[in-house]
Amino acid sequence: MLRRTLLLCLIALCLPLMAQAQEAPAPVDPALLVADSVVVTPDAELIADGNVEALFEGRRLTATQIRYNQDTDQLVIVGPIRITDTDGTILTAQSAEIDAAFENGLLRGARLVLDRQLQLAAVQLARVEGRYSQLSRAAVTSCQICGPQGKPLWEIRADRIIHDDEEKQIYLDGAQLRVIDVPVVYLPRLRFPDPSLQRARGFLFPTLRSTSKLGVGLKTPYFIPIGPHRDLTLTPYVSAQTTTIEARYRQAFRNGTIELNGAVTRDSLRSGETRGYLFADGTFDLPRDYTLTFDVELTTDEAYLKDYGYSSKNRLDSAISVTKVTRDRLTEGTLIHFNTLRDNESNATQPAFVFDASHQQRLFPSYGGELRLTAEAHGHFRDSDADIIGRDVVRTHAEALWQQTGRSAWGVLWEAGAGVAIDAVRNRGDSTVPVEDAVVAPHGHVTLRMPFVATSGSGARYMLEPVVQLGWTGGDLLETGNDESQRSELDEGNLLTLSRFAAKDRRERGWQGAAGLRWTMVAPSGWRTGVAVGRVVREEDRAAFSTTSGLSETRSDWLISGQIGNETGLDFIGRMLIDDDREVHRAEARGTWSNTRLDLAASYLLLPEDLDEDRDDLVSEWSFDGAYRVSRHWTASAGWQYNLAEDRSSNGSLGLEYQNECVVARFEADRDFADSDNLDPTTTFELTVELKGFSTGGDAGGYRRTCSN
Known part of the structure; x- marks a missing residue:
């Protein structure tokens, strides 16, 4: 008992x-x-x-x-x-x-x-x-x-x-x-x-926000769970200059998810108008291993997204696509609607609707190699009916390509390929080109590589690899306006291809050769270094590349690229295009450094003036962003973009965060120097304080203090 x-x-x-x-x-x-x-x-x-x-x-x-x-x-x-x-x-x-x-x-x-x-x-x-x-x-x-x-x-x-x-x-x-x-x-x-x-x-933690346009305001999110798979967050944003309600809706289905973000506003910036935006995206698994993805991007006016900090995009694209990817097949179809917010572009003369459909299949015939079959369809349409600037285009492409790789007794790696492509186009609204045109493009290529590998006494591994390619493409040029391939350039990814245009509306023709040299080093200490140089030589210049693409003459610019990095968090990569007169046509570089206390990234971009790419002035700018963990609980961050060509700042930001086991406090300041017909310079300050330990405040233990600090 x-x-x-x-x-x-x-x-x-x-x-x-x-x-x-x-x-x-x-x-x-x-x-x-x-x-x-x-x-x-x-x-x-x-x-x-x-x-x-x-x-x-x-x-x-x-x-x-x-x-x-x-x-x-x-x-x-x-x-x-x-x-x-x-x-x-x-x-x-x-x-x-x-x-x-x-x-x-x-x-x-x-x-x-x-x-x-x-x-x-x-x-x-x-x-x-x-x-x-x-x-x-x-x-x-x-x-x-x-x-x-x-x-x-x-x-x-x-x-x-x-x-x-x-x-x-x-x-x-x-x-x-x-x-x-x-x-x-x-x-x-x-x-x-x-x-x-x-x-x-219930209510989530509020954010105090102050901008030079909207004054001091408060955002107070309210979270509403709607069953185990849906929720809605409503965020009133109130200041002396605006009354805004923001909303986010999320739902998980058995085979996918959707998320909608939007806002409705009445403010003093456009008195008497109702402003707003809607961004939505989703992904769903369809039968037979197809995947459906979509996104919707809408706004009432060009400046709304910038005024409220919802997005920095200056072109909105709403799209729906269906894709299936297997080991030997790729099938995809996409429909896109574009809406430009730039003050120097018109939606009437920009392609508003674009569709793409493609199917690619790999076969492995008994006689060896790989046979790749491709079929594509593309179309883009404008709202304008004006001649030339209102051009609509429908284009189709079909191609069969056979290729095989091997290695010779002397250690030479080789690749050979041959194929034929058929391109057809239908133009509407452009009196300078035929209504219909079609061309046949047979092509072939041979690529040779000879890698040399050595190891030093310290264990560092070196490789020197020369590569050459000889190729030919027949047929005539397809007569259509250049809408799809206006931004082509020489880089490491297309040095050994037969056509360096972005799409099949244009194609390089005739004989061409490419040569390159690559050197790499990997050390046991973690250091790695690589340098590459290459060039393309063509029989004749019929392709009409832009001046700064590096491909505008029979002899291309020299492509020079390099990278360096180590296991302590340092990574740097850079490339440039330079002609025989040592004039730089393009240059870009980016470096990052990351360790337990510092995250730093910096980049530089140089694009000379080029009317063929709708660039009236030189573009030369650098930017950096980084964060430094001052102590266990304090983190400072900063970012800056500077336009060297115009000698002015584009954007700047500062941030400070304190975090311990029971609180997170963030202060951010941002200055956007953009100035155009629909955008004015804006300064924004935001302060958010979150108390940890609640279900909405995050884990309380990640930055737990001790009684000695």
């Missing part, structure tokens, strides 16, 4: 604090009790005394003494008491009087720690109906408290706090937010989710 009584007592004590009450108890595993002594008094009272420890299904209770009265079915526990649950919940107290079912009772000097993050302390804690924990004269915080007189960075004091185990909600009456023990905000009622609840309805 005594043994049974002891077992029932321990089972009741060690029930999980967050579990819901059940109508009928489920079978339980035996509990384990360890104490210095266990006695039963003549009046049927069980006493476990001295270093009491009870274990039950992974839960642990420690106390100085446990007294159980069978007549009253009450437990009296002498502390210090500590109960640890399997979900991370920790309850401590100095003493407790509670029933054996642990559903009703009183704990004095109690502290409740939820999910190893949020601490609730009270003079006393009342347990009600096995569901509610009611704390009187209580405080809640997720900050580390050092010493008996230590003060948390923030805490919320309340006359009463109720924790609902089932709903996982915390209710506060007479709540007072204190920062370093200084009262800041008083709220008569307050509710927030406990940290174990992942998706809770």
Whole structure:
């Protein structure tokens, strides 16, 4: 009888604090009790005394003494008491009087720690109906408290706090937010989710935003879960110059996801107008291994996205596509609608609708090599009916290509290929080109490589690889306007191809050769270096490349590229096109450096004036962005873009973040120097403070302080 009584007592004590009450108890595993002594008094009272420890299904209770009265079915526990649950919940107290079912009772000097993050302390804690924990004269915080007189960075004091185990909600009456023990905000009622609840309805942390156009305003998001697979976030944004409601809707389906982001605005920038935007995207798995993706990008005016910082895009593209990819097949179809926001472009004369469809299949014939079959269709259409600038085009392409690779006895790697392509086009609205045209383009090529590999005494591995290619393409030029291949250029990716145009509306013809040399080094210490140089020589210049593409003459510019990096986080890559007169036609470089304290990236771009690419002026600009972890808790960031050709800044930003176990504070300042007919320079400041430990505030432990710092 005594043994049974002891077992029932321990089972009741060690029930999980967050579990819901059940109508009928489920079978339980035996509990384990360890104490210095266990006695039963003549009046049927069980006493476990001295270093009491009870274990039950992974839960642990420690106390100085446990007294159980069978007549009253009450437990009296002498502390210090500590109960640890399997979900991370920790309850401590100095003493407790509670029933054996642990559903009703009183704990004095109690502290409740939820999910190893949020601490609730009270003079006393009342347990009600096995569901509610009611704390009187209580405080809640997720900050580390050092010493008996230590003060948390923030805490919320309340006359009463109720924790609902089932709903996982915390209710506060007479709540007072204190920062370093200084009262800041008083709220008569307050509710927030406990940290174990992942998706809770309610307000998220606000953002204070100030811009030179809209003044000082406040964004206050409100999150609304709609079942387990959907949610809606509404964010009112109010300032002296604007009234805006932002919205985000997300939904997960069995075979895909969608997300919609948008806003509706009435402001003083365009008085009397309703402004807004909508961005939507989604991905779905279709039958037979097809994938559907789509995105929608809409806005009411050219400046709205920039005014409110929603996007920096100056051309919007809404698209829907279907794709299937297997080892030997690629099938895809895409429909795109473009909407330009640039003040020097017109949507009437820019291609508004574009469609692309293609199918490619690889075959491996018995006579060797690989046979690749390709079929493509493309079309783009303008709203304008004006001659030439309102041109519409439909183009088709079909190609069969056979290629094979091998290695000779002397170590030469070779590749040979031959094929034929048929290109056809139909033009409408352009009197300078035929309505219809079609050409046949037979082609072939041979590529030879001779890699030389050596290893130094230190273990560094070197490779020197010369490569040459000879190719030929027959047929005539396709007569159509140049809409698809206006931005072609020589680079490492197309040095060994027969046509370096971006699309099949244009093709290089005749004999051509390409030569290149690549040198690489990889050291055991982690350093790696590479340099490459190459050039293309053609029989005649019939392709009409732009001047700065590096391909505008029978002898192309020299392509020079290099890279260097190591395992400590340094990476640099650069390339340039330079002609025989040592004039640079293009240059770009980017370097990054990353370690435990620093993330730094810088880039440079040079594009000379070229009317063929609609570039009236030289483009020369550099940019950098980086973040430096000043200390364990402080991180500073900065970014800058500078236009060297115009000797002015394009954009600049500064940021500062403080993060510890209980708070994240971010301050960001951004200056956009853009100035055009529909854009004005703008300065923006944003401040966000998030209290950790709640389900919306993030993990409280990643930056946990110690009492020495």
